[in-house]
Amino acid sequence: MKNLFTPNFGQIPYYLAGRVDVIEDITRALDNTPGDPNQTTILIGARGTGKTALLRTISNIADQRGWISVNTACLSGLLEDIIQQTTRKGASFLEKKEGVRFKSINVASVFGVEWEYTSGSQPNWRSRMTDILEALAEHDLGLLITIDEIDPTLDEMIQLASVYQLLAGDGRKIALLMAGLPHQVSTLLGNKSVSFLRRSAQCHLERISDADVETAFRATVDASGKEIDGSALREAVTAINGFPYMLQLVGYRSCQATGQSSEIANDAVARGTLLAAQDMRTRVLKATLDELSNADLAFLQAMLEQSGASSSSQIAHVLGKGSAHVSTYRRRLLEQGVIVETGRNRFDFALPMLRSYLPEYLESYL
Numbered sequence: 001m002k003n004l005f006t007p008n009f010g011q012i013p014y015y016l017a018g019r020v021d022v023i024e025d026i027t028r029a030l031d032n033t034p035g036d037p038n039q040t041t042i043l044i045g046a047r048g049t050g051k052t053a054l055l056r057t058i059s060n061i062a063d064q065r066g067w068i069s070v071n072t073a074c075l076s077g078l079l080e081d082i083i084q085q086t087t088r089k090g091a092s093f094l095e096k097k098e099g100v101r102f103k104s105i106n107v108a109s110v111f112g113v114e115w116e117y118t119s120g121s122q123p124n125w126r127s128r129m130t131d132i133l134e135a136l137a138e139h140d141l142g143l144l145i146t147i148d149e150i151d152p153t154l155d156e157m158i159q160l161a162s163v164y165q166l167l168a169g170d171g172r173k174i175a176l177l178m179a180g181l182p183h184q185v186s187t188l189l190g191n192k193s194v195s196f197l198r199r200s201a202q203c204h205l206e207r208i209s210d211a212d213v214e215t216a217f218r219a220t221v222d223a224s225g226k227e228i229d230g231s232a233l234r235e236a237v238t239a240i241n242g243f244p245y246m247l248q249l250v251g252y253r254s255c256q257a258t259g260q261s262s263e264i265a266n267d268a269v270a271r272g273t274l275l276a277a278q279d280m281r282t283r284v285l286k287a288t289l290d291e292l293s294n295a296d297l298a299f300l301q302a303m304l305e306q307s308g309a310s311s312s313s314q315i316a317h318v319l320g321k322g323s324a325h326v327s328t329y330r331r332r333l334l335e336q337g338v339i340v341e342t343g344r345n346r347f348d349f350a351l352p353m354l355r356s357y358l359p360e361y362l363e364s365y366l
């Protein structure tokens, strides 16, 4: 029997739960004239919140709406990669549209963009991109650049953002969609040479509502040829707790636990949840905590003293530190997506199961 849950990072799920508003905002922006603020959007979220899946989903939507989307990772060679992907995708778009094949012809010339490479005088990235955008515009096509896992320390990332601002400012049909962990995004936004990015649309990928989780879970179970009753479904939704990666893990493991039976019963969900929790600990929680400093971890440990949300003064008391220390670490952990504000001057753990896993981690790895 099929198992349509996708517990793999970067994979577009069979049924994307929630995220309707951001998809609508960006889709509308793509249909709109240049200058719509949502044409420059940054998706911000902790590990496993679904940044890559959303980026890819939107990129597919753009491909259906008169845009060419190129998807890149934030690695050196980024700028050249964008040029090459755009010319290749542009050429194949035209091939399809005009029903011809440009077999042996150079892709760049088919696409109408050729550069003179005389020694040492290669046109710069901005003018090459301008040529490409003009060639695309002749066919009424725009260019959506998506960049996953933004790395604010990569020079090419900063160059790309600066040139993008100029091209967009010239009224070209170009859009930029980026995704990153909270601290990567805040470092990027702190860079003065790309300060215009602070005015971009910033979308924080928060937990998905139980109702949306339930709809997605049921739809994926149905399509996998299995059944689930209301009580087992509620148990799964509670275990998932709005976290996209858990949705896939709990679903995948529960389907597996039913074996050949078509009914996902409560005991299969219970077993699936147990295995999912183990996957979550090793693949998300440990990886997240490994990136933190000892002082960050001490702050989190102090939060364990409260059974629910903590306040800064409680943490200051437990740590025996002043308010400056507490507010620095509080901000760092908020930026990392490890804690979340739950009310006026109150905060709690942001990732599911972090509270219960933390003591075990501190014992084993410190």
Ligand SMILES: Nc1ncnc2c1ncn2[C@@H]1O[C@H](COP(=O)(O)OP(=O)(O)OP(=O)(O)O)[C@@H](O)[C@H]1O
Pocket (backbone or CB within 6 Å): 006, 007, 008, 009, 010, 011, 012, 013, 015, 016, 017, 018, 019, 045, 046, 047, 048, 049, 050, 051, 052, 053, 054, 216, 244, 245, 246, 247, 248
């Ligand atoms: N809206 C959603 N509905 C259902 N499943 C989702 C959703 N978003 C993501 N997923 C699933 O959750 C898992 C994690 O998604 P994804 O890889 O996009 O996370 P990420 O934020 O990019 O993580 P990382 O920071 O580690 O790169 C994948 O298995 C994906 O299929």
Ligand SMILES: [Mg+2]
Pocket (backbone or CB within 6 Å): 009, 010, 051, 052, 053, 148
């Ligand atoms: Mg990702």
